Amino acid sequence: MRMFTALELPERFADDVSALARRLEAVVEGRFVPREARHLTLAFLGDVPKADALVAADALEAACAEVPRIPLRAAGLGTFGRQDDATLWLGIARSPELEHLAARLRKELAARELSFDGKPFKPHVTLARRARIPRGNLPPLPFPLANQAETATLFKSTLRRDGAAYEPLRSVRLVG
Template sequence: MRAFIALELPADFADDVAAMARRLSASLDGRFLDRSTYHLTLAFLGDIDDAEASRAMDALDAACAGSTSVSLASDSLGKFGCPADATLWLGVAPGPALLSLAERVREELAARDVPFDPKPFRPHITLGRRVHISKKPLPPLAFPLPAQVQTVTLFKSTLSRDGAEYKPLYTVELAEPNL
């Protein structure tokens, strides 16, 4: 199965991301993703078997043990690929708690021999695929307000002609921060 570990976005933050994507889709051609698919990937595992999925769940428990919620603050727009056929994304500021959580997830996966993509962690939320980014100015955009994330999930990803479908396999709730 194809899998990844990601932060699930709080509803208000996801609503703000969706509003931004709608504004962008009015100016840019491409396949913009449905709000229900928004997430922030901590580690992409690729194709794993059931035993590796079980070890990934153990890694998730270990990585999140004692962790409190993570702050998300959007800070930019970016793209992967060429302007004529890009993946458009919303960048998220790499705060210390977010970077630490991503590092712990990857360390725990490695300790359990669960394969994952070793590319450096670049926090982002994918907004659209196959987007044609022209040189004309973008419309005024309201970036999402910062939010606290408490849900880390191992997802199964099934690809189809209509896009990817994500099914949660295992979820860990991060603790509320002590104020």
């Protein structure tokens, strides 16, 4: 079972990200991620035996215990990959709360001997895949207003021809 943990985007922030994505769709070719699939990945576990889903859920709950809501502030656009075949993303500003949660979650996963992608944490929300970024300046863009993430979730990810489908397995509310 393919799994990852992520912060869910609060409603208003998700609306603002959608407005940004719509503006980008006018100038960037690519496969834009649907609103309901946008999130901020904390740790990607990859293919994990189904029995380990409960262990991963326990790690998420332990990592989120007594953790406050996480500030979300847009920090510009970025890409992974080549200009003509990129993953386009909205950067999220690093904060002590976000860094602490990501590190704590990775520690809890490691303590339970669950493997995960150990690349350095890069807070972002994927906007488009297979994007072809135009040369030159982009038009003025409506970046999201600051907000706070209230929910961390363990997701099952199923790859399909039209993109991945995500199913929440366990969600944890962060304290106010």
